Amino acid sequence: MSGADGIPLARPELGRREEELVLEVLRSGRLSLGPVQERFERAFAGWLGVADAVAVSSGTAALHLGVRRLGWGEGDEVVTSPFSFVASANCLLYEGARPVFADIDPVTLNLDPQAAADAVGERTAGLLPVHIFGYPAAMPELNELAERHGLGILEDACQAPGAVDADGVRVGARGNLACFAFYANKQLTTGEGGVLVPRSAEEAALVRSERNQGRALDMDWLDHDRLGFNYRMTELQAALGVAQVERADELLARRARVAELYTEALAELGGVQAAPGADLDGLVLPCADRGSERRSWFVYPVRLPRDADRDAVIADLAERGVAAKAYLPCIHLMPHYRERFGFRSGEFPVAEEVAERSLALPFFPAMTEEQVARVTEALAEALAGSWT
Ligand SMILES: Cc1ncc(COP(=O)(O)O)c(C=O)c1O
Structure with a gap:
């Protein structure tokens, strides 16, 4: 991307409160295994509306510990989306379980419940839906599918803090195990970090032990009674998290406002919001909220017209000082x-x-x-010069 006034893809919102809380930790001299991690956990759980939340070092760590809690391993198959960040499938490989992909809904871009049902077989142990781009997955249907076949569910809500599903339930608060992530481009950030929402107090205790090398909360330093990992969140990360959760609703509302600006501006270029029956051949914008479903805006992804040359558009946008990225590639087509x-x-x-x-x-x-107008204008010009 060129020029000092170029527009980046993402930028975290960090202010005085973040500085103040991080400084407090620095001055305390206690950088890990301290009280701020617990404070962050309580704040996040309270904001989400769940009994507990276990902080870990990344969303991937949360997914991995979730897979372990569900007991998914060798010989087990888990139905999941191929249209996701690679971590949602990698976490299954860590434990020897096999991802079985099912196709997505062309409107929401989430796992198609019928395709998921068709993918369930004798070895299926569970479902791993991803709330992609912050839009809630079809949880009522997927929960029903899981109940019918006795399957476990791990929700990848890494892109969806604050989203609401078709039953009006906040994503991550349905009672399934659910993961969130706080990398720097996320709605809430701790630099790197994640949370696993446990289903019970016993499960929370096990996860807290596993994130700390298998040491139970009441055990002494260097006592470990089960296999664990170093998936701890530092006090510095947790301090950032506390500040971010304090203004989570404001941050989400501001993202939603930017999305609205994009939707209006891109509609003038002929962009159409994805919807059942809509023409999906031209410039397609993210779907609008339907019924009780509410998106938590994470990114603003468009589908370019079918005959546009995406690489040329990205290169042209870069020359105009606008960062853009092909997002997302399918997991099943990655070399591994x-x-x-x-x-x-x-x-x-x-x-x-x-x-x-x-x-x-x-x-x-x-x-x-x-800035939204500049991006839109640059996109119009890039598209005009990019027909294949
Ligand atoms: C859908 C999804 N799952 C999992 C992750 C993994 O999170 P982390 O990068 O914190 O490990 C991400 C992060 O981008 C994600 O978008």
């Missing part, structure tokens, strides 16, 4: 997955078509109307 499981192009046509066309535009809470 192709080589290990023999996946080929064409197996999940909806996900593959979306992945080939989608592009994330600059998106962060402090974006101004002028």
